[in-house]
Amino acid sequence: MITTNPEFNKPHECVCVKCGKKFIKSPWSGAYSTYKSKSYRYYTPNPMEPDYPDSVPRLVVLCDSCADEELKAGNVSMIMH
Secondary structure (H helix, E strand, O other): OOOOOHHHHOOEEEEOOOOOOEEEEOOOOOEEEEOOHHHOOOOOOOOOOOOOOOOOOEEEEOOHHHHHHHHHHOOEEEOOO
16 A cells, blocks of 8 residues: 655664664665565564464565565565565
8 A cells, every 4th residue: 555644754764674774764665575575584473463274375575685686586585565
């Protein structure tokens, strides 16, 4: 969902689920869909989300270098978030 609320359109600090590097993510980048989220070292499940089986895609945040590697390997799909 796209919103015009300024509160949701500010850059914020995130942690890459693969390497653990902290970085500033703009609101419309850095989010990827994956089936292998639990295999990432720094992945922490969303407590608001039920514990779905691994066959359900999950939203993960990756830094640019890890995202390039994972996209080339076919482990993630880019989404707009």
